[in-house]
Every structure is written in structure tokens, then in C-alpha cells.
Amino acid sequence: LAKTTQPISMDSYEGQEVNITCSHNNIATNDYITWYQQFPSQGPRFIIQGYKTKVTNEVASLFIPADRKSSTLSLPRVSLSDTAVYYCLVVNSGGGADGLTFGKGTHLIIQP
Amino acid sequence: GAVVSQHPSWVICKSGTSVKIECRSLDFQATTMFWYRQFPKQSLMLMATSNEGSKATYEQGVEKDKFLINHASLTLSTLTVTSAHPEDSSFYICSARVGREGEAFFGQGTRLTVV
Numbered sequence: 001l002a003k004t005t006q007p008i009s010m011d012s013y014e015g016q017e018v019n020i021t022c023s024h025n026n027i028a029t030n031d032y033i034t035w036y037q038q039f040p041s042q043g044p045r046f047i048i049q050g051y052k053t054k055v056t057n058e059v060a061s062l063f064i065p066a067d068r069k070s071s072t073l074s075l076p077r078v079s080l081s082d083t084a085v086y087y088c089l090v091v092n093s094g095g096g097a098d099g100l101t102f103g104k105g106t107h108l109i110i111q112p
Numbered sequence: 113g114a115v116v117s118q119h120p121s122w123v124i125c126k127s128g129t130s131v132k133i134e135c136r137s138l139d140f141q142a143t144t145m146f147w148y149r150q151f152p153k154q155s156l157m158l159m160a161t162s163n164e165g166s167k168a169t170y171e172q173g174v175e176k177d178k179f180l181i182n183h184a185s186l187t188l189s190t191l192t193v194t195s196a197h198p199e200d201s202s203f204y205i206c207s208a209r210v211g212r213e214g215e216a217f218f219g220q221g222t223r224l225t226v227v
Contacts, residue, residue: 046217097214098161099207
């Protein structure tokens with residue numbers, strides 16, 4: 001399993017764009033990158049997933065360079081409600097029967 | 113997306129008693145479900161993989177006789193914490209993966225407090 005490393009915590013302000021970078025140097029060819037968001041006392045919620053280049057949905061963008069050894073989750077114009085823990089996971093595409101391995105995550109705090 | 117529902121959301125029990133937590137997939141069938149445990153300010157730790165119609169697979173260090181898992185149907189898995197003690201107090205979360213790439217959906221979690 002590819003290990004992920006991301007900042008323990010980040011601070012930002014409402015209306016700003018927030019970028020959280022995750023490194024996964026040992027990512028394998030069949031692995032893809034997935035980000036989850038977790039609020040206190042709730043289960044994680046899927047945000048975005050990608051294999052390479054850029055993926056965008058209504059919530060966030062995910063940038064993955066050519067070497068795929070890192071990825072950046074971009075949250076546009078954050079609000080107070082985006083305060084949460086964000087987890088970067090490397091998931092094997094054929095591992096639908098496997099549980100996920102969570103790292104420590106990034107605690108994002110948004111201030112007014 | 114798919115919906116995974118847990119019940120109860122929170123429970124308080126006395127030390128030595130057993131507690132059952134239910135995990136249901138509401139709009140899809142899940143042959144495999146996963147149980148995680150999360151202590152305060154820590155990440156999720158995979159406890160076990162629940163397989164419909166067969167025995168669960170436990171992660172190293174997780175006592176199978178203490179954390180009983182039953183996956184009797186394609187939409188229901190249960191976790192029973194037997195002879196609970198205060199150190200079992202934690203946030204328990206279930207999950208199921210859906211589709212070819214196995215996107216994971218999580219229940220809302222169950223806060224267990226053993227007093």
C-alpha cells in the first residue's frame with residue numbers, strides 16, 4: 001500500500017482558495033487518488049477521485065502531476081463549513097473488496 | 113451516491129454488557145462491508161472486513177471474540193462489542209464499496225461510551 005503524507009493542519013479564511021498537497025511517492029500503476037472529508041462525529045464523505053492530470057467536480061479540483069507522486073486538492077472559495085479533516089488515500093483499482101487505509105489527514109480550519 | 117446507514121448514532125452502556133451496531137446499505141447490495149474504529153483526534157483504523165454469508169476477516173490486533181461481526185444479508189452487517197469496557201469507548205464507522213473502482217461510502221458512525 002502506498003503511504004501518503006499530508007500536512008497535519010492548515011488555516012485559511014473565508015473566500016480564499018485552499019490547496020492541500022499530499023505526497024505518495026510509492027504509488028503503483030493501478031492506484032488512483034481519492035480524497036475524503038470528515039466532520040466531527042460523522043463518517044467520511046467522498047470528495048473527489050482521480051488517476052492523472054486534473055479532475056474537477058462541483059466541490060473541488062484535483063491536480064495530479066505526470067509522475068503521480070503527489071496530488072493537490074483545491075477547494076475554491078472556502079467557507080466556515082469547510083472546516084474539517086481531509087484525507088488523501090491511494091486506492092488500488094482492483095481492490096474493491098479491500099478496506100481503505102487512512103493516514104492522519106489534514107485538519108483544515110477556516111476562519112471568518 | 114449510495115447510502116450507508118448506521119444505527120444507533122450513539123449508545124451508552126455499562127461495563128461488561130454487550131452492544132450491537134447495525135450497518136445497512138439502503139439502495140444497493142453489499143457483499144462486503146468494512147468496520148472502522150476512530151479514537152478522538154485520531155484517524156480511522158480498519159478493524160475488520162465483513163463478508164456476506166461467511167466469516168469476517170479481522171485486522172491484526174483486533175479480537176474476533178470481542179468484536180463479533182455478522183453479515184447475514186446483502187444489506188445488513190452487524191458489529192457486536194461483547195463485554196464492553198471503557199477502553200472500547202470509541203467512534204465506530206461502517207463502510208461499503210460500490211462499483212468497478214470501489215468508491216467507498218460510509219455510515220454516519222456510532223459513538224459508543226462504556227461507563
